Every structure is written in C-alpha cells, then in structure tokens.
Amino acid sequence: MIGSVKGINGGEVTKSVSCHQSLYPYLLYYCHSVPKVRVYEADIIDVESKERINRGVAICHLDTSAWSPDHGAFVALGSSPGEN
Known part of the structure; x- marks a missing residue:
C-alpha cells in the first residue's frame, strides 16, 4: 500500500541519475x-x-519524444514516444 508521497526538490523539474539492473550473468547496473x-x-x-x-x-x-517506440516502458504501458 502507498502512504505519503512527496516531490523531491518540491516537485520541481530537476536533473537525476537513474540506475537500472541489467540482465547479465552477474549483477550489473546501467x-x-x-x-x-x-x-x-x-x-x-x-x-x-x-x-x-x-x-x-x-x-x-x-x-x-526521442525514445524508440519499442522501449520497454512504452510496451509495458501501451504508450508511444511523446504521449502523456
């Protein structure tokens, strides 16, 4: 269940570094x-x-808008580049 939600930096537009696990025979982050x-x-x-x-x-x-239409996020969410 989700509780309190707060925007970092007050919810303002900001820069971020994102790390994702990658599928390799060992733990690797991209x-x-x-x-x-x-x-x-x-x-x-x-x-x-x-x-x-x-x-x-x-x-x-x-x-x-510059992402590939085949990106996993679009496939999972049924969306396309540049859509809200």
Missing part, C-alpha cells in the same frame, strides 16, 4: 543522467499494521 525529470518519494505501508516498511522512488521523464 546508470545514466536524465536532464529533465520530476522525482517523487513514496512510503510503502504494510496493509495490516499500517507501518512504513520501505520507501520507493519514482523518476518521471518529461520528454520521451
């Missing part, structure tokens, strides 16, 4: 700089106890 994003932090709450059990971070890209 990190890249993202110049125009909004970053949010959310508490993850235990449904029964209502206690915070973790904290998640979401990075929202503001311009995807």
